[in-house]
Every structure is written in C-alpha cells, then in structure tokens.
Amino acid sequence: GIQVEQSPPDLILQEGANSTLRCNFSDSVNNLQWFHQNPWGQLINLFYIPSGTKQNGRLSATTVATERYSLLYISSSQTTDSGVYFCAVDNYGQNFVFGPGTRLSVLP
Amino acid sequence: GAGVSQSPRYKVAKRGQDVALRCDPISGHVSLFWYQQALGQGPEFLTYFQNEAQLDKSGLPSDRFFAERPEGSVSTLKIQRTQQEDSAVYLCASSLSPAPPQHFGDGTRLSIL
Numbered sequence: 001g002i003q004v005e006q007s008p009p010d011l012i013l014q015e016g017a018n019s020t021l022r023c024n025f026s027d028s029v030n031n032l033q034w035f036h037q038n039p040w041g042q043l044i045n046l047f048y049i050p051s052g053t054k055q056n057g058r059l060s061a062t063t064v065a066t067e068r069y070s071l072l073y074i075s076s077s078q079t080t081d082s083g084v085y086f087c088a089v090d091n092y093g094q095n096f097v098f099g100p101g102t103r104l105s106v107l108p
Numbered sequence: 109g110a111g112v113s114q115s116p117r118y119k120v121a122k123r124g125q126d127v128a129l130r131c132d133p134i135s136g137h138v139s140l141f142w143y144q145q146a147l148g149q150g151p152e153f154l155t156y157f158q159n160e161a162q163l164d165k166s167g168l169p170s171d172r173f174f175a176e177r178p179e180g181s182v183s184t185l186k187i188q189r190t191q192q193e194d195s196a197v198y199l200c201a202s203s204l205s206p207a208p209p210q211h212f213g214d215g216t217r218l219s220i221l
Binding site for chain 1: 209
C-alpha cells in the first residue's frame with residue numbers, strides 16, 4: 001500500500017518563529033488532508049489540499065502532486081500551535097493512510 | 109450536533125470483557141470511518157461505511173472487532189474478548205460524501221487491564 005513519510009519527526013520552536021513541515025508519499029493520491037492533533041487529543045482538520053496552495057491565517061499548505069509531496073507552513077508560531085501535525089492521503093480508495101506525524105513544541 | 113460525537117470519552121475494561129463504542133456523525137454525513145490510534149502513532153484505518161453499507165472492513169485487526177451502522181447514522185464499534193493490545197484511542201470520522209474532507213470526533217480512549 002501507499003507509504004507516507006513526514007519530516008521532521010520532532011520540532012522545537014521559539015514563539016514567533018516560522019516552520020515548514022513536509023509530507024512525502026509513495027504513489028499518486030486522490031486526496032490529501034493536513035490535521036493538527038492538540039495536546040488533548042483532538043484531531044482538527046487544517047487543509048484539504050490534493051493539489052495547489054491554500055492559506056488560512058498564519059497557516060498555508062502546498063501540494064505538488066506530480067512530485068508526491070506536500071508542505072505545511074506555520075508562520076509566527078504560537079504556543080497554541082503545539083501538538084502533532086499529521087498528513088493523511090488516500091490513493092483512490094476511501095480510507096486515509098496517515099503519516100507518523102511531526103511533533104511540534106512552541107516555547108514561550 | 110455541530111460535530112462528530114463519540115462516547116464514552118474514556119473506557120476501562122478488564123481483559124476478556126466486551127466493549128461497545130458509539131459514534132454520532134455530523135447530521136447528513138453519508139460516510140463514516142473508524143480509526144485506531146496507538147500511543148505515539150498516527151491513526152490507522154479500521155472500517156468504512158457509506159450510509160448503512162459497510163464497504164470496507166479491511167483494517168479490522170481480528171474477528172473480535174465488529175462495526176455496524178444499521179440506520180445509516182449512528183455507528184457502534186464492538187470489541188469482543190478484549191486483549192491488552194486493544195488499548196488505544198478509537199477515532200470516528202464522517203464526511204458529507206465519500207470524498208473528503210473528513211471531520212473527526214474527540215475519540216474514545218480504551219484501556220484494557
């Protein structure tokens with residue numbers, strides 16, 4: 001089945017810093033979503049982005065489907081951005097395959 | 109309700125007991141998914157419903173796991189004769205159509221003693 005890799009596995013930032021999270025996938029995909037899992041375990045949908053670029057406030061995402069990767073940008077990070085960021089893809093099936101996640105810690 | 113609702117939020121059971129986990133999807137959402145998330149890992153797919161039809165159950169780890177959605181709305185995930193390796197967070201997601209985006213509930217944290 002499709003393989004999903006995320007980097008870096010862990011990231012520590014000072015509040016106000018910018019960061020880029022990467023998701024690589026091993027096959028062409030029909031759908032891709034980025035999620036934020038907060039410290040309370042809630043999984044929040046950030047972007048549905050099978051291709052192209054989207055922005056929502058301090059967050060933006062770009063997926064280059066032909067090169068099989070997606071990037072999540074976080075600007076001016078805040079302590080509330082802490083948690084685990086997951087990329088999930090589906091290759092023309094119905095269920096998502098999740099990556100292992102990037103654990104982000106934003107320090108005050 | 110406004111979001112996907114799961115109950116109970118926490119469940120502790122002794123090894124060998126049966127458990128039932130409930131998911132209330134967003135009203136009108138056709139598709140419903142169950143995922144299992146072990147500690148420190150990403151969620152893993154268990155099963156998928158479109159309305160009341162279970163279209164994919166390839167992720168269920170054993171025949172002790174059973175899911176149903178008899179009226180195409182509320183779904184129940186049942187685990188029989190629980191084992192310690194069943195300890196995990198069980199997440200439910202729904203989507204308006206078979207296509208994303210998927211919206212997740214807060215999960216049920218299951219601990220098997």
